[in-house]
Amino acid sequence: MTAVKIAVFSDSHGDVDHMEQAVRRERPYLVLHLGDLVRDFQELQSRMPMQTMQNVCGNCDGFTEVPDQRVLLVEGRRILMTHGHRYHVKQTYGPAYYAAREAEADVLLFGHTHIPYCEREGELWMLNPGSCRGSGGTYGVIDLGAEEIRCEIRRMGDGAPKNEGCV
Structure with missing residues (x-):
């Protein structure tokens, strides 16, 4: 298995430019x-049609056919994607954690709070990239290596790690 880099955004709320800059930087x-907003994801897709992308909807997306949860299999690793509002992540991460365990996920991704969070709970990585809105916004980077998974939060403006404890 080769190392695979994944960029994770949430809660863009109209800021497609900063996501595009980060994708071009991270490759x-x-x-x-x-989630929040599906139309931002669609705009990013139209700007970068060759880039592989996937999304879920959030609580601000209104009626959409985009699901609010997905389980992806990437390089043999299971990733649970959710916006988080259905799991009440503003109050506690517990229900989302248990959903990830039930899905046999290696990585749980959620947004909704606009607060970056990156921790490993046993064998499960939990990553909330925060809000990618504005130059002070944040996003997540996941490296799926042959031996291990590494996750971190980066600042939108410069791509530098926001906190060192996430790798």
Whole structure:
């Protein structure tokens, strides 16, 4: 298995430009958007049609046929994507954690809070990229290596790690 880089965005709320800049800087294999707003994801797709992307909807997306949860299999690793509002992540991460365990996920991705979070709970990585809106916004980067998974939060403006404890 080769190392695979994934860029993770959430809660863009109209800021497609900063996501595009980050994708061009990171050059990920896969781009994931965790909702709020689906139309931002669609605009990013139209700007970068050759880039592999996947998304879920959020609580601000209104009626859409985009699901609010997906389980992806990437390089043999299971990734649970959700916006998080259905799991009440603003109150506690517990229900989302248990949903990820039930899905046998290696990585749980959620947004909704606009607060970056990156921790490993046993064998499960939990990553909330925060809000990617504005130059001070944040996004997540996941490296699926042959031996291990590494996750971190980066600042939208410069791509530098926001906190060192996430790898």
